[in-house]
Amino acid sequence: MITHFELGDEHREQRTAVREFCEEHVDPHVEAHESSGTFPREIVEAVGEAGLHGVPFPAEYGGADEDYRSFAITVEELARSWKLLAGTVSGACCLVGYPLNEFGSEWQREEWLGELATGRSIAALSLTEPEAGSDAGSLRTTAERDGDEWVIDGHKVWTTNGAVADLILVVARTNEYDDYRGLSLIGVPNPLERDGVEVVRDIPCMEGEAAVESEIRYDDVRVPVENLVGEEGKGFRYIMEGLDIGRIGTAAQGVGVAQAAFEASRAFADEREQFGRPIREFQGIGFKLADMATEVEAARLLTLHAAAERDRGQRVTREAAMAKTKATDVAMDAATEAVQIHGSRGYSKDYPVERYMRVAKGMQIYEGTNEVNRIVISNQLYE
Ligand SMILES: Cc1cc2nc3c(=O)[nH]c(=O)nc-3n(C[C@H](O)[C@H](O)[C@H](O)COP(=O)(O)OP(=O)(O)OC[C@H]3O[C@@H](n4cnc5c(N)ncnc54)[C@H](O)[C@@H]3O)c2cc1C
Structure with a gap:
C-alpha cells in the first residue's frame, strides 16, 4: 500500500551536496576512465572522503548515520553522473556493508565495514x-x-x-x-x-x-x-535482506540514468534543428520528452517510497522489488528513446546516451532479473 512520505531539508541538501560533488570530482573524469578502461579507485576514495560512501551506516563504523532516503538520493545523483560509480557504491553498501552491519561480529564491523564505509576499501x-x-x-x-x-x-x-x-x-x-x-x-x-x-x-x-x-x-x-x-547456514537469509536494500539502490541507479537520459534529450531537442526549427517543436519528439519526464518522476516516487518505508523500520521486499523493476525498465525505455531523439548522434560514442542504453540493460538483469522481481512482487500480492 502506498503511504505518505516526506522529504526534509536534509534530503534536499543531500541532493545538492552530491550533485556539487559530482560536478567537481566525477563528471570531468568519466570519459577518460570509460575510454581508457580504468577502474576509478581514486574517485571511490573521494566519495568516501566526502562522506557519501557509507550513507546508512553508523558513524562509529565510518558511516554517515543517515536514512535510506538520503542513501537513495545519493545513489541517484551518482548514477546521473556515472552509473559505474553508483553501482560500485550501492553494491558495496547493500550486498556487503548491510550484512556486515546487521549480522557481522564487532571486529568485522570495525575493520571491514569501517574500511568500506569510508571508501578506503572496495568490497x-x-x-x-x-x-x-x-x-x-x-x-x-x-x-x-x-x-x-x-x-x-x-x-x-x-x-x-x-x-x-x-x-x-x-x-x-x-x-x-x-x-x-x-x-x-x-x-x-x-x-x-x-x-x-x-x-x-x-x-x-x-x-x-x-x-x-x-x-x-x-x-x-x-x-x-x-x-x-x-x-552458519543463515547466509541466504542475510543476502535476501541485503537485496531488499540493494534493490532500492538499483532502483536509484535506474532513476539516475533515466534522469540523465531525459536531461540530455531535452537539451539536444532544443539545440538540434531540422526543417527550420528545433526538433522539440515536433510533437513526435515533444511527446517522447513528456513520457520520459513522467516516467522518471514515477520511478523516483516508487524508489523514495520504498526507502521511506525502510526508514520506518518496515521490511520492504515488495516495495523494493516494485521500485527496482519499474525504475530499471524506465531507465531502459528512457535511454532507448534518448538514442532515438539524438538520431545518428545518439548511436555514436560522441554522446553519452548510447552508454545509458548499455548500462540500463545490466540493471534489468542484476539484483534479481526483472522477471524474478516480478515473481517476488506477485508472491507478495496474496500476503
Ligand atoms: C552487470 C552485472 C553485474 C552483476 N553483479 C553481480 C555481483 O556483484 N555478484 C554476483 O554474485 N552476481 C552478479 N551478477 C549476476 C546476476 O545476479 C545474475 O546474472 C542474475 O541473478 C541472473 O542470473 P543468470 O545471468 O544466470 O540468468 P538465468 O538465471 O540463467 O536467467 C536467464 C533468463 O531466464 C529468466 N528466468 C530464470 N528463472 C526464471 C523464473 N523462475 N521465471 C521466469 N524467468 C526466469 C531470467 O529472468 C533471465 O531472463 C551480475 C550480473 C550483471 C549482468
Missing part, C-alpha cells in the same frame, strides 16, 4: 555461479571447516569489482543441506594476495571497459573461522 559479493544464477540457492561452492579455518572451493562469475576488491564476501555451502539452508557468508579479505584465488578473467560486457565483472576460481582458499559472517 564485492561472490554469489552467482555458471550454473546458479536466478536459482542462487542451488550454488555449489563449498566451505569446509578444517580446524580453525574455512577452506573454500568453487567457481563464481559476475563478481562485480572482484578483480579490484579488498574484501569479497563469498557465499558457500557449509553443511549437508543442498538448498538455501546450507549457505553461509564468509569474508575473504585481500583476495588478490591469497593462495588459491584466481581471477580467471574480467568478463567483457556491455557496460564497457572500465567495468570489472570478474570470473573467479576459489581453490582451497583458507581463511580463519572468525571470517564467517553471522551464523
Whole structure:
C-alpha cells in the first residue's frame, strides 16, 4: 500500500551536496576512465572522503548515520553522473556493508565495514555461479571447516569489482543441506594476495571497459573461522535482506540514468534543428520528452517510497522489488528513446546516451532479473 512520505531539508541538501560533488570530482573524469578502461579507485576514495560512501551506516563504523532516503538520493545523483560509480557504491553498501552491519561480529564491523564505509576499501559479493544464477540457492561452492579455518572451493562469475576488491564476501555451502539452508557468508579479505584465488578473467560486457565483472576460481582458499559472517547456514537469509536494500539502490541507479537520459534529450531537442526549427517543436519528439519526464518522476516516487518505508523500520521486499523493476525498465525505455531523439548522434560514442542504453540493460538483469522481481512482487500480492 502506498503511504505518505516526506522529504526534509536534509534530503534536499543531500541532493545538492552530491550533485556539487559530482560536478567537481566525477563528471570531468568519466570519459577518460570509460575510454581508457580504468577502474576509478581514486574517485571511490573521494566519495568516501566526502562522506557519501557509507550513507546508512553508523558513524562509529565510518558511516554517515543517515536514512535510506538520503542513501537513495545519493545513489541517484551518482548514477546521473556515472552509473559505474553508483553501482560500485550501492553494491558495496547493500550486498556487503548491510550484512556486515546487521549480522557481522564487532571486529568485522570495525575493520571491514569501517574500511568500506569510508571508501578506503572496495568490497564485492561472490554469489552467482555458471550454473546458479536466478536459482542462487542451488550454488555449489563449498566451505569446509578444517580446524580453525574455512577452506573454500568453487567457481563464481559476475563478481562485480572482484578483480579490484579488498574484501569479497563469498557465499558457500557449509553443511549437508543442498538448498538455501546450507549457505553461509564468509569474508575473504585481500583476495588478490591469497593462495588459491584466481581471477580467471574480467568478463567483457556491455557496460564497457572500465567495468570489472570478474570470473573467479576459489581453490582451497583458507581463511580463519572468525571470517564467517553471522551464523552458519543463515547466509541466504542475510543476502535476501541485503537485496531488499540493494534493490532500492538499483532502483536509484535506474532513476539516475533515466534522469540523465531525459536531461540530455531535452537539451539536444532544443539545440538540434531540422526543417527550420528545433526538433522539440515536433510533437513526435515533444511527446517522447513528456513520457520520459513522467516516467522518471514515477520511478523516483516508487524508489523514495520504498526507502521511506525502510526508514520506518518496515521490511520492504515488495516495495523494493516494485521500485527496482519499474525504475530499471524506465531507465531502459528512457535511454532507448534518448538514442532515438539524438538520431545518428545518439548511436555514436560522441554522446553519452548510447552508454545509458548499455548500462540500463545490466540493471534489468542484476539484483534479481526483472522477471524474478516480478515473481517476488506477485508472491507478495496474496500476503
Ligand atoms: C552487470 C552485472 C553485474 C552483476 N553483479 C553481480 C555481483 O556483484 N555478484 C554476483 O554474485 N552476481 C552478479 N551478477 C549476476 C546476476 O545476479 C545474475 O546474472 C542474475 O541473478 C541472473 O542470473 P543468470 O545471468 O544466470 O540468468 P538465468 O538465471 O540463467 O536467467 C536467464 C533468463 O531466464 C529468466 N528466468 C530464470 N528463472 C526464471 C523464473 N523462475 N521465471 C521466469 N524467468 C526466469 C531470467 O529472468 C533471465 O531472463 C551480475 C550480473 C550483471 C549482468
